[in-house]
Amino acid sequence: MIAEIVWGAGRCGDIMHRRLREQFVYSWMIRHFAMPAVSWWTHSNFWPEYRRMLKLEKAPLEQLRWLQWQRLEKLLRHAYEHVPFYRDQMEQAGLTPGDIAGVDDLYRLPVTTKSHIQRNFPDRITADNSDRSDWQYVSTRGTANRLMAIHDFAKRDMVRATAARALHLSGDYRVGKKMVEIPPDICNIVCGDEGEEMEGVLRFAWQMTRRRQWRDRKSIGSLRGLIERGWIYRKRTYPPFGSEGTNLSPERLADYAQRLRTHRPHTLKALPTYLYEIARHVCDRREQPLPVRVVKTMGSSASAKMQRVIEQGFTGSYREDYGSAEFGDMACDCDRRQGLHVFMDLFLIEVVRDDKPVPAGELGKVLVTDLSNYAMPFLRYQIGDVGRLLTAPCPCGRTVPRLIVEGRLEDTVVTCGGKIFTNDQLMDYFYGRTDVSEFQIIEKQPGKMDLLVVPTNGDLPADQLKGDLRKLFDDEVEVNVFPVKTIKPEASGKFRFVKSASHERLG
Numbered sequence: 001m002i003a004e005i006v007w008g009a010g011r012c013g014d015i016m017h018r019r020l021r022e023q024f025v026y027s028w029m030i031r032h033f034a035m036p037a038v039s040w041w042t043h044s045n046f047w048p049e050y051r052r053m054l055k056l057e058k059a060p061l062e063q064l065r066w067l068q069w070q071r072l073e074k075l076l077r078h079a080y081e082h083v084p085f086y087r088d089q090m091e092q093a094g095l096t097p098g099d100i101a102g103v104d105d106l107y108r109l110p111v112t113t114k115s116h117i118q119r120n121f122p123d124r125i126t127a128d129n130s131d132r133s134d135w136q137y138v139s140t141r142g143t144a145n146r147l148m149a150i151h152d153f154a155k156r157d158m159v160r161a162t163a164a165r166a167l168h169l170s171g172d173y174r175v176g177k178k179m180v181e182i183p184p185d186i187c188n189i190v191c192g193d194e195g196e197e198m199e200g201v202l203r204f205a206w207q208m209t210r211r212r213q214w215r216d217r218k219s220i221g222s223l224r225g226l227i228e229r230g231w232i233y234r235k236r237t238y239p240p241f242g243s244e245g246t247n248l249s250p251e252r253l254a255d256y257a258q259r260l261r262t263h264r265p266h267t268l269k270a271l272p273t274y275l276y277e278i279a280r281h282v283c284d285r286r287e288q289p290l291p292v293r294v295v296k297t298m299g300s301s302a303s304a305k306m307q308r309v310i311e312q313g314f315t316g317s318y319r320e321d322y323g324s325a326e327f328g329d330m331a332c333d334c335d336r337r338q339g340l341h342v343f344m345d346l347f348l349i350e351v352v353r354d355d356k357p358v359p360a361g362e363l364g365k366v367l368v369t370d371l372s373n374y375a376m377p378f379l380r381y382q383i384g385d386v387g388r389l390l391t392a393p394c395p396c397g398r399t400v401p402r403l404i405v406e407g408r409l410e411d412t413v414v415t416c417g418g419k420i421f422t423n424d425q426l427m428d429y430f431y432g433r434t435d436v437s438e439f440q441i442i443e444k445q446p447g448k449m450d451l452l453v454v455p456t457n458g459d460l461p462a463d464q465l466k467g468d469l470r471k472l473f474d475d476e477v478e479v480n481v482f483p484v485k486t487i488k489p490e491a492s493g494k495f496r497f498v499k500s501a502s503h504e505r506l507g
Contacts, residue, residue, distance in 0.1 A: 021075040026176045035175065035232070044224065045154070049161040056345050057169065061399040069103050078492035079377045080129040086121045086379060103348060110380045111355050111367060114147055122376075126150055130375040134217075137185055139324040140177050146492070149326035152375040156221070160228065162343060166321040169341075170332035171294035173267045174460025179235045180263065180292075182256075182270035184299060184493025199472060201226045236263065238270075245456060246273060246438045247486030253281040260290045267294045268314070272302040273495045289315045296321065296442055299494050301405050303427040322405055324383060328369050331403050336395045338401030346372050349382070349403055350387040352507030360391045363420060365409055365507060384409050386506065411498040414505035415475040416447055423498045429472065430497075435461050438487045439497060446502040450476045455483060 035047040056064065062399060073233060076097040079086040089110050100106060117125055141146045151159065167173035173487060202225055213219040229235050241248055256278050260268065268275075269406045276296060282290060293316040302310060307318045322340050323329035331340035342349050348369040350357050358364040366385040370378040387405040394402060407423025414420050430439045438454040452467070453460060462481040471478050489495050 012255045015039035018357040022316065029176070033390040040359045041355040044155045044157055044160075046160040046164075049157055050164045051335075052162060052253050052269060053165045054168070054342070057398065064344050065103070068348060070177065071337070071345075072103060072106070072348060072369065073097070073100075075369075075371055075374070076376060077378070078127065078374055078491065079379060082129050082480070083377055084128075085109060085116065086377065089379075104336065106348065106369065106380065107350070107352070107356050109380055111352075112379055114382070114384070117147060117149075117381075118405045121148060121437040122150065124194065126376045127374060135375060136221075138325050147326060150376040151219070153217075155373045155375065158346065158372045159187070160344065165343070166329040167267065167324070168320050169334070170319045171267055171296065172318075175232050176234065177266040178263065179233050179269070180238060180260065180265040181235060181298070182238045182240060182265040182268075182274050184240055184271055201230050213305045215467040235495060236265070239272075241274060241277075241489070243488070246277060246495070248277060250281065252277060257282055260292060264291045266292075267296065269298045271299050272297045272306055275310050276302065276306045282313040283309065285376060289313055294319050300407070301424065303431065305428045306314065309431075322403060326378065327329070327368060327373075328385075330368065334394060334396040338394060339404050341389050341394065341398055342401045342403055344400050346370070348444050351403075355507075361388050363388055363406065363422070363506075366403070366405070371387065382409075386412050406460065407498075408496075408505065411496060411500055412503045412506055413441070413443060413473075413500045414446075414502045415473050415477070417475050418505075419474060421473070426498050435459075435464070440484075440487050441498045441500075443499060443501040446505075448477065449480075451479055451481045452487065453481060453483045456487060 030180070058069075080090055080097050081087075089112075093108065093110055095108060100108065104474045124191070132153060136151045138148065138149045138151055164175065167179075175180070184500060201223070204223055208214055208216075208219050208223060211219075238256065241252075260278075270278075275297060278290070282288075290313060292314045295310055295314050295316055295318050297320065301320060301322075302318070311318050319333055320330050320340060321332035321336070323331075327347070330349065331342045333340050348371065350367040351364040351370075352360070352367055353362075353364045363386060365378045366383050366387050368378060368383050369380055385405050386407060386409050387403055390402040390404065393399045406425070411423035412420065413426070426441065430436050435456050436453055437456045439451055440452040442452070443449040451465060453465065455461075460481065460483040465481050466479045470477055487495060487497065
């Protein structure tokens with residue numbers, strides 16, 4: 001009996017060792033042979049840019065500031081000369097590019113909002129000297145509303161490179177390792193299991209051959225994307241929770257858990273709610289944590305309470321990066337997990353109130369200036385998030401600014417007394433209660449809100465919740481409490497647990 005146990009343990013060890021060795025060899029060959037070959041064949045700068053970015057991570061802060069200013073100065077001139085919307089914005093503010101003498105002067109430029117983009121899209125917000133045949137339209141998965149953006153070939157290279165950069169720096173992922181995503185909606189081109197992805201690559205290549213499209217730049221770019229997803233990133237996509245919302249059946253949650261135990265990916269990326277519910281399912285049943293090295297959110301961040309539950313349900317660590325469809329990845333954390341290191345060679349991120357930068361560490365609206373998109377520039381764009389910017393060096397040794405994102409602006413409640421409650425703060429409050437499983441706050445008007453609650457044990461403590469919320473907000477708020485069976489996702493597939501009517505008071 002003992003001999004059988006020892007043999008079985010040795011057999012399992014041999015299998016694990018072989019899998020690790022095969023994954024290492026596969027990843028090494030992808031990095032040293034496949035990626036350089038793909039870059040040469042498709043004339044892409046994705047891989048060279050990625051390697052250059054990693055070198056910049058160790059550059060002195062002054063060198064990065066100089067590089068950031070050089071790119072900003074060039075972008076401002078380009079936007080003034082070739083993008084009608086920004087030329088009008090600068091002229092109405094009495095500015096020319098020469099009036100902005102440094103990064104610290106950028107606040108003089110008016111803020112760009114989503115409505116500005118939508119009203120001027122595409123002719124007045126895109127560059128008149130840009131090659132339209134090179135454009136790719138990108139739709140955001142906006143939580144509240146969507147936005148259409150445009151990337152040219154160079155920007156698409158940057159998006160791919162920053163994605164690899166964030167995965168490597170925040171979780172030690174290298175191309176060739178396994179990855180799983182559970183997005184709010186399924187990609188229309190490639191979805192499902194790994195076998196289906198590989199068939200998609202070969203099928204697309206066969207269609208290109210039949211149509212004689214091997215010289216067509218867009219077709220080559222699409223094929224490259226499929227190869228990167230299916231063969232280089234080895235990415236599988238699991239289906240979303242769907243219309244069931246947060247109250248997923250135990251059978252569905254068990255299916256997710258079994259898939260992950262079988263596939264054993266290095267990295268898992270999913271909506272925070274998905275990760276939280278899967279981890280809670282595992283913890284409630286006292287099962288072994290799921291074998292995933294790195295767990296990351298997509299679409300939004302997880303609150304501190306959610307992070308603790310997620311790390312209990314998975315063997316690996318919770319890590320964060322920050323990005324969007326219109327920009328790509330803009331920042332990622334390090335192993336100290338004390339904020340997200342901004343990719344300041346490619347982005348200028350501000351945190352403002354009344355459109356002016358706030359002191360380091362204070363809460364405000366996040367503005368983004370993209371230094372690499374010349375087809376459709378974004379200058380001081382209000383991305384719709386709230387957060388804090390830290391300027392002190394990180395304990396890891398890097399000196400770039402660090403961003404702490406605390407949720408969406410439209411999910412931030414500002415009381416009549418001026419107290420601010422971000423989405424993350426309210427999620428931590430409710431997830432810290434034992435009588436609430438899930439919740440949603442719908443603020444109809446400042447000081448008046450509905451609270452939807454999925455009770456933990458079926459009993460709704462309505463009066464207790466009303467009194468506790470009044471104490472929390474320290475305000476005379478009118479609260480109506482309603483029991484529900486689940487919290488439904490938005491049309492985008494994402495979840496909103498706080499819908500604020502008072503967020504405009506922030507700044």
